Amino acid sequence: MTKKERDRARFVRYLKRTIGNKICAIAMIAIGSIVAMMTGEATALLFLSGLAGPMFVAWERWIY
Numbered sequence: 001m002t003k004k005e006r007d008r009a010r011f012v013r014y015l016k017r018t019i020g021n022k023i024c025a026i027a028m029i030a031i032g033s034i035v036a037m038m039t040g041e042a043t044a045l046l047f048l049s050g051l052a053g054p055m056f057v058a059w060e061r062w063i064y
Contacts, residue, residue, distance in 0.1 A: 020063035025056035 001009075029052050032045035055062050 014059065017061060018058065021055050021058055021061060024063050025052035028052040028055075 028048040029045075032042075032048035032052075036042040036045040
């Protein structure tokens with residue numbers, strides 16, 4: 001197995017392990033954006049983005 005294949009396999013394992021995080025983070029940002037557009041204030045978007053950003057890039061699972 002070449003280094004490129006090992007890196008690809010490692011990346012695929014990472015994506016499979018953290019797909020729940022990514023889906024939840026995108027949903028949180030989408031919900032915050034919808035609320036911000038409807039109400040005209042972005043407080044919820046700021047708080048949800050503060051949680052969703054680290055969740056999206058985390059290497060471990062936050063959502064089980």
